[in-house]
Amino acid sequence: MSELWKMKKPVMVAEAAAARKGLHIVLEVLVFIGVFLACYIAQLVVMIPAQLVLLFTDRNYLNAVAAGDMQAALAASEILAQSDKVPIAMLFTNAGMILVALLFCKLIQKRKMSTVGFQKPGMWKEYACGLGAGLALFSAAVLLCVVTGSLQFRGLSPEFSLGIFTLFVVGFLIQGMAEEVLCRGYFLVSVSRRYPLAVGIFANAALFASLHLLNDGISMLAFVNLVLFGVFASVYFIKRGNIWGVGALHSIWNLAQGNIFGIRVSGIQIHCTIFSTEMVTGRELINGGDFGLEGGLAVTLVLLAGMAVMLVTKQRRCVEE
Numbered sequence: 001m002s003e004l005w006k007m008k009k010p011v012m013v014a015e016a017a018a019a020r021k022g023l024h025i026v027l028e029v030l031v032f033i034g035v036f037l038a039c040y041i042a043q044l045v046v047m048i049p050a051q052l053v054l055l056f057t058d059r060n061y062l063n064a065v066a067a068g069d070m071q072a073a074l075a076a077s078e079i080l081a082q083s084d085k086v087p088i089a090m091l092f093t094n095a096g097m098i099l100v101a102l103l104f105c106k107l108i109q110k111r112k113m114s115t116v117g118f119q120k121p122g123m124w125k126e127y128a129c130g131l132g133a134g135l136a137l138f139s140a141a142v143l144l145c146v147v148t149g150s151l152q153f154r155g156l157s158p159e160f161s162l163g164i165f166t167l168f169v170v171g172f173l174i175q176g177m178a179e180e181v182l183c184r185g186y187f188l189v190s191v192s193r194r195y196p197l198a199v200g201i202f203a204n205a206a207l208f209a210s211l212h213l214l215n216d217g218i219s220m221l222a223f224v225n226l227v228l229f230g231v232f233a234s235v236y237f238i239k240r241g242n243i244w245g246v247g248a249l250h251s252i253w254n255l256a257q258g259n260i261f262g263i264r265v266s267g268i269q270i271h272c273t274i275f276s277t278e279m280v281t282g283r284e285l286i287n288g289g290d291f292g293l294e295g296g297l298a299v300t301l302v303l304l305a306g307m308a309v310m311l312v313t314k315q316r317r318c319v320e321e
Helices: 002-006 009-019 025-056 061-068 070-081 085-092 094-108 123-148 162-192 197-210 222-241 244-260 297-312
Strands: 153-157 275-279
Touching: 002 197, 009 085, 009 162, 025 070, 025 085, 025 094, 025 162, 025 197, 070 085, 070 222, 085 094, 085 162, 094 162, 123 153, 123 222, 123 297, 162 197, 162 222, 162 244, 197 222, 222 244, 222 297
Parallel strands: none
Antiparallel strands: 153 275
16 A cells, blocks of 8 residues: 555646645545535436436336326336336436536636546547456456355346346446546545645545445445445556546446346346346355445455556656656
């Protein structure tokens, strides 16, 4: 971890600091909370009508309402809430988070989009590398669970649907980028304008993990792993010098969990998956139990290994302090 304190600030931090000086860390956190609440409101603005559309296009619900059977209507709405339609809608609402965070950076902090990490040169290559790295990392965690007898494959999932899967792919591409823009592109860079880079890394990682505290199945180890993921994502973001790669990595990490390997995504169950897998009871320390692999030691080991590799990787677009 001492290597984190030796990392040089990337060019985007220097450019952001030149546009507007950094605030005291307490104020930075308070502003982040305000920005996050604005993001949440923006998501609600999109999500409420989306849920209404889903509800009033559901045949079972409409038939129950037409028959005046409110109990059946309630049961139909509960079934809808447990389907994949609602998680897909929620993923797409993360576009509101991206919009709010970028508007705040541009209009309030007077920052260029390049300081958030949106560098044009090599963007497609960086995105492809991020997809490959994210898939390889999570697959390694799955392999550890299989080798230790903590996870069992049951074959192809009978609930797989290509159309639903495609919607999840697009949704996770939005969601992964949204959280990276908010936590890394905006907050990490903002804090690092005034403080050492390591302070920005740990501060954004802690806040990133805190955003998941209300998820089902959360545990102390799950929280630690989320902090580790935040630190790893921060190092990846800084070393590569752009947001494209880490946004792709985050997206494929979540997609692989839920829609490829059939594992809970931070406590959220998804039904449309390529493979059907089962967590082995009694192995929760390794497989994470109800929270998914992110709550177990397999992910801890993979993230620590990934971080070690990134720390010795040459940093791009850095400035001397």
